[in-house]
Amino acid sequence: MLTAIEIEKITHELQQVPVKKAACIEALKIVQQQRRWISDESVEDIAAMLEMSTAEVDSVATFYNLIFRRPVGRHIILLCDSISCYVMGFTALRQQLQSLLHINYGQTTTDERFTLLPNACLGTCDHAPALMIDEDLYRDVKPEDLEKILEKYS
């Protein structure tokens, strides 16, 4: 069931577009903002509201890197794994993150605090290697900085 807030926000989006389907990505964003991820049930609810088939909504939901179709933690770590960060040593960051959090790419810590994901170029290649946690960008990161950075997120 979509919440009243979700319905209100999606209705607002529907007013901005000429056909209902065009609000699909926005609707997914809205629901994900409220629940952190998109469950099968959410896909069905959005489909019903936008008069689309669930398969159609799912095909959009699974296409985009930042729509999560599985549960994620409270904080998302996006580690840049693209070329400038490769040259400048993101591998060491990945190893350090994996050993601090005891998780691999795509996994969530048992306390649901963090999910670790690789991410394409964050557009800050002159300050590589870089990573993002939720809305915060960290640049020129060294493995030894990571412990302090992670402490900021509860």
Next chain:
Amino acid sequence: MERPLTQHIPDSGAALHIREYEAVGGYTALKKVLREMEPAQVTTLVKDSKLKGRGGAGFDTGMKWSFVPMDMPGPKYLIANADEMEPGTFKDRWLLEGNPHQLLEGMIIAAYAIQATDAFVFLRWAYKDAAREMRRAIADAYTAGYLGKNILGSSFSLEMQLHTGVGRYMCGEETALLNSLEGKRATPRAKPPFPQVSGLFGKPTIVNNVETLSWISHIVNNGGAWFKSLSYTADGGTKIYGVSGRVNKPGAWELPMGITMRELLEEHAGGMRNGYRFRGALPGGASTDFLTEVHLDVKMDFAGVTAAGSRLGTGTMVVLDDHTCPVGFVHNLEHFFAQESCGFCTPCREGLPWTEKILWSLENGTGVPADLDLLEMHTKMLGPGNTFCALAPGAMEPLQSALKYFREDFEQHIKEKKCPYAHHQH
């Protein structure tokens, strides 16, 4: 040396506020256009300046605008492509975060030229600071009467929306971007019809890069001859160049179009870091061919880089040093392209993961001589004309040039059955 696009961006990188922008002449070009110019005159002015798109392909901007059927009734759209997800590319971020009104003013003038009714900034999700600044800039522009109904008392009206994406490299390809804006998967569309005729929701649509649109107010204020005079070569204007990798001062700089690779590397990027030697560079982001030491005097404009066998692309260079494995470097790139392939056409969907796998086996010491032939085959099978969009051919550019310039490295991996580089990374 003039730096029209970036001169007013504060050193802190913080965004120029609307009042500060106006104080340095911001929005005077818009006023001039609305008072004194017909839409067609604006297009002609941009055409005469020979401004070429800064999004990668270098297509003539005024020419693109002139394909819009002006007598078509109904809405028309203008879109700023602010997706910037090409690895190694970080130039638009500077303009978006530092001078959002310069982009908005360019967009409003461009929208006037094609008589667009609605404009969108298609911004990638990861650019949180840019999103905040753009949102504020759009609100301020509405309040000041530069957007909305009857702009500055003229008969021209324009609505502007910020759209933030949900992450996919393909969203930057202009027809895939349109599908994404329509709420769909970001797969490309067949051309023709071109977006200029049938774009967003089937209506005439212009998609331009952020750096391209940031030029428009300056060209209106100063004219095409001035624009050309900023450059060292036939392609007018300045260019935002960037260098990343093991150089002393990685960064981005606005410099005259046509500056040499050597000058960029040595004077602006401060040369290679101590203990590292230059082996090559992708001159314009992940989907361009390597250039090497013999190309250091190549002029970094569209024609110059093309003549050297690569592309200017986004003008942001990624440097390969002698401690980094060229095979690992290319493997990283192909991993990106394989992941970001939209999967719509078979050669790309199947060929890129195959390419990635072969490179991975070379790195792991299990490669065989026939692998090099397979890689060569892929550079042809996924080359121009065989796939639906430019992602796959773009993916083949660094690979084909690496096979040419760093052949001995590939062969050494096979012979020694391991990656010969100490800094073995994946």
